[in-house]
Amino acid sequence: MQASHLACVRLQSGLMTSKYEPQQIEIKWQDKWAQDHLYEVTEDPDRTKYYALTMFPYPSGDLHIGHWYAMAPSDVRARFKRMQGYNVLHPMGFDAFGLPAENAAIKHGIHPYTWTMGNIERMRSQLRTMGCIYDWTREVVSCQPDYYRWTQWFFLKLYQSGLAYRGTAPVNWCPQCQTVLANEQVIGEGECERCGAAVTRRDMEQWFFRITNYADELLDFSKVEWPERIKTIQSNWIGRSEGAELSFGLENAGIDEDEIRVFTTRPDTVYGVTYFLLSPEHPLVKKLTIPDRMAEVEEYVEWCRRQEDYERTALGREKTGVFLGSYVTNRFTNERIPIWITDYVLLSYGTGAVMGVPAHDERDFEFATKFDLPIRPVIAPPDWDGNPLQQAYVGDGRLVNSGEFDGLSVDEGFKAICGKLEQEGWGKATVAYRLRDWLISRQRYWGAPIPIVYCDRCGTVPVPEEDLPVLLPPDAEFKPTGESPLKYCDAFVNAACPLCGEPGKRETDTMDTFMCSNWYFLRYTSPGVDYGPYDKDKLNYWMPVDLYTGGAEHAVLHLLYSRFFVKALRDIGLLEFDEPFTRLYNQGTIIYGGGKMSKSKGNIVAPDLYVSKLGADTVRAYLMFVGPWNLGGEWSDSGIVGLSRWLNRVWALCDHDYAAGTMDQSTDDHVRHMMHKTIKAVTADLEEFRFNTMLARLMEFTNVLGPIQEAGSVSAETWREAMRILLLLAAPSVPHIAEELWTRNGHPYSIHNQEWPSFDEALAREEEVTVAIQINGKLRDKLVVPASISEEEIRALAFGSQKVKSYIDGRDVNKFIYVPGRIVSIVVS
RNA sequence: GCCGAAGUGGCGGAAUGGUAGACGCGGCAGUCUCAAAAACUGUUGGAGGGCAACCUCCGUGUCGGUUCGAGUCCGACCUUCGGCACCA
Incomplete structure (x- = not known):
């Protein structure tokens, strides 16, 4: 399409018109709108606010068609709401911390800040060509000190309220990214969500947020209008199971502990326990192994340690395990139960110990069959003849072989046995979750530093609020191995203890970038505010977000973390709503040449x-x-x-x-x-x-x-x-x-x-409609009639039609149906 | 294995249980042009029949069912894409 020097064309009618030249008018109007501050918004108590938010992008370099696909329709919807009279806030910003910047630093020797800000500048100008109603005075750039100062401030608030803690746990390590990852960031068959490398396990001391405190509230979606799909994904991820914790006796084991507790969803089957399982990593394994079996047990534990995590938990794997040689006591039956270890029991779930009920659990059945352990039915299947079970029975039925509980249904047995547990002090009904606490520390440079100083005398000391931000040192040296340069930056590491003033060491881990995106939507309400992360009046005017749009891939990442974060801030007293995003809408993916666009495939549309x-x-x-x-x-x-x-x-x-x-x-x-x-x-x-x-x-x-x-x-x-x-x-x-x-x-x-x-x-209503006429379900004629036509009139017209007559032709009319304005259906025999 | 979404012309896709294929791309024919491109107009699900305006049959992944009537509802299955996956 070329700019025409003769900007007029003649229509057939002879009227003159100019030519549509988008290149000229688009820039003209974009400039004019900006000059006139047309899309800048302020709080207006007289108008209904509408906060329409699109997930802010990572500044990867160029705005690609996927960004357009996410942003253009959102902008259309926001503009529509604006014309409907709403006071519409539709901001844009950049999720600017993250690994690509640091990788660029390592590869090309360009500082992450320079690389990121250069990309932002380019993307900002590309964004302007879209003609969106973004209010650029509210732009958020999460890697700027005036932003991450508050990210750190929020960390301190969580730390002070006990929601942030440092703990040792087996964590996910990505060898490619050279950092630990949260469980949510390990996908598929144990791959890193970012780079796809196989994730391994390491025991490390790390920073966590207590998202598990909010497991139950996070399962409550009654205050949001979200797609069922996302609600299901989050619910599955949280994985709530109702059951009971109950103890098994260790009286004669010759060790200090006198019990081990298990979590089970089937306390009603406790009379069917024929063996007892511990996770190979369970701290009591060594103590409970008899000397004769020590060598075999150690070999098995070592073998398990070498397994990739996802391999260990892959379905359909043959059961493995080793007998420790010692026993626990089933308090209900006073039986001695042999203790085994097996890799399908995970230390991280429940108590890391499981009671084996082969008759009523498929996995246990498989295990018992493999190792020739007894299988004792305690729930009678309907029509059961008393013969040995050929497979685990997991359905409903009456309790048998269960002493005083015989005859109860599964539900009744569950309740009665939980009652007995509490009465005897052997345990209690409880709930277990799949969700783990959120691991937020990262061994990388390009993120918000965790504001903590370690002091030999005072221990772990938070940096005082007035000393924020803890700035990233600009002169860090990026190692080709990807190891965090902060560790080797003396000027950064060496810091006086805020309490005693003696030399201390700064925390060198930075925060997961999902921490930055936990609150950017709050910051949009209060651009430039320096007395807090936001102004409370402005926040209360705009929040919560009325419509949030973005990809579904963040279901158990950003979308779950942000819900947790807002609830935590509410409980700390920093805001007064329960959910960040009232309505969520997920757009799909734009593909090209049959596949998802990616740089590696080279099918990017610019x-x-x-x-x-x-x-x-x-x-x-x-x-x-x-x-x-x-x-x-x-x-x-x-x-x-x-x-x-x-x-x-x-x-x-x-x-x-x-x-x-x-x-x-x-x-x-x-x-x-x-x-x-x-x-x-x-x-x-x-x-x-x-x-x-x-x-x-x-x-x-x-x-x-x-x-x-x-x-x-x-x-x-x-x-x-x-x-x-x-x-x-x-x-x-x-x-x-x-x-x-x-x-x-x-x-x-x-x-x-x-x-x-x-x-x-x-x-808007049609005045004239075409009514189709079906005879025995087949379309035979069409009549153009006034929409207001009565049934009698259309009946007369229909039977008057030559075509209809030829199909009826003396046969009996059994039925005549008229759906106004739509169809006549005649049934003849 | 379990849960969810989807399967409609050559292509992207439309259809509150009521005329399947809106709208657009592509194709074909035409107008304009020396010509081409662009633009515009007409046409376009398949098969068959008619000189013709038209007519007949088939057709929404597969097989059944409900209904006067099913792309739509129900049951079973196949394929694709997501999510979860030994969570006790």
Whole structure:
């Protein structure tokens, strides 16, 4: 598409019009909107606020089509809400800490700050070409000291309230990224969420947040409107199981401990315990192993240690285990139960110990069969003949072989045995979770330093608030191994103890970047505030976020962490709401050439090229048109021209003086009807994120208007109104061309400050409908009738039809059904 | 293995249980042009029939079911993509 020196073309009707040149008008309006601060917002108690948020991007270098796909439709929706009269906050920023910057530092010798800020500058200018209503005065850049100062401040608040702690645990280590990872960041078959490398286990002392304190509240979604899918993923991840903790006796084991506790979801099967299992890492394993078996046990423990974690827990693996030679006592039966260790029992879940009930647990059944341990049924399956079970029975039934509890159902037995546990002091009903505390320390440079000093005398000492931020040293030396340079930066490490003033050592770990994204949406409400992370009045005006849009891949990462964080801040007294994001909407993925776009595949679509060739409005519209937003879609180089053509047609319709010719009242009425019908449909579609059908409706409307423009068959007034409605409805989707044509049509600047049009239900309704006639379920005729037609009238018309007559032809009519405005269904024998 | 989403023309996709294929791409034919591109107009699910306006049959992953009527609801299965996966 070339800029024409002759910017006029002649229409068939002889009217003159200019040519649509997006390159010229888009930059013009972007500059004008910025100059006029059109999209800057302030708190206005008289208007209903609407906080529409898109997940902020990592500044990887260039804005790619995936960013556009996430951002353009969100912007359209935000603009729509704005025209509906809401006070809309729609900010943008950068999730700027993270490993790629540090890797660039190692590889290319460029400092992470320089690399990141350079990328941000480039992406910011690319973002401006999209024509979004971002209020740039509120931009957040998480790697800037005026931001991470508050990230550190929040850490201190959590530390002071006991929600942040340092502890030793077997943690996930990514050898590629040279850092530990949270459980949520290990995906698939034990791979690093970032780089895909195989994660290994290490015992390390690390910083954790007590997200497990909030497990139950995080399962409560009653205050949010989120997709079922995300709620399910989070619920599965938290993994709540109701059961009981009960102790087994160790009286004669010759050690200090006199019991071991297990967690079970089936206390009702306690009479069926025939062996006892410990995790190989359980601290009592050594003490409970008899000398004769020590060598074998040690060999097995060593073998387990060498297994990758995901291998150990892979389903369908043959059971392994070793007998320790010692026994526990089942308090209910006073039986001696042999203690085994096996790798399918995890130290991190429950108590790291399990009671083996082979008759009623598939895994235990497999284990017992392999090692020839007894299988004792204690729940009778229906129709059970008393013979040995061929497989574990996990269903409902009556308790048998269970002493005083015989005859109870599974549910009754559960309750009765829990009652006995409490009564005897052997244990209690309790709940176990799969969720673990969130590991937030990272052995890397490019993150917010954890504000802690270790002092030989005072121990672990938090940095005083007034000394924040703990700044990253600019002169750190990046090692090719990826080891954190902070450890070797003496100027950073050596710090006086805030309490006693003696020399201390600074914590050299930085925080997980998900900590930075835990609160950026709070910061948007209070740009530039330096007396706190946010201003409480501003926060209370805007929060919570009304609509949050982004990818579903953050289900148990950012989306779970942020919910936890807001609840923690609420309990500390820093804010007063329970959930950060009231409504969540996940867009799908945009693919190209049959696959997800990625740098390694080399199938990246660069939007800049299309913007300069066809215009940002065209790219915005095309991305909305490829399919339902939540399902994603495929980028097609040829498909986009359809949207370019459509905008050219819109231009041709709006940008010339309309000349009424031979007027025709029915055409005039039809255009009015189309106007109202289109307003209705477009409004409903935008409300429900149906951007693709919304544009299809607008296209239908323009397809009707084309021939009318040529013929001049409606009044000038009707035409002008049609143009007005068309532009208003298109304004959120294609803001530049809409503004330009709005101005050219003599309307007052800016179209984006106009009210969203309303429709008249009576005019939106069809006056004439085509009613299909089915005979015995087959379509046989169609009748064009007034929508108001009565059943009697349509009955007469239907039976009067020659086609219908030929199909009925003397046969008996058994049934006549009329669905008003839709269909007539006649059943003949 | 369990849970969830999806399967419709050559392609992307539309269809409150009521005319399957809106809208767009691509194709074909035409207008314009010396020509091409662009633009515009018409046409376009498949098979068959008719000089014709048209007519008939088939058709929404597969097989059944409910219903006057099923892409849509129910049951079983197949495929693809996500999530969870020895969590006691």
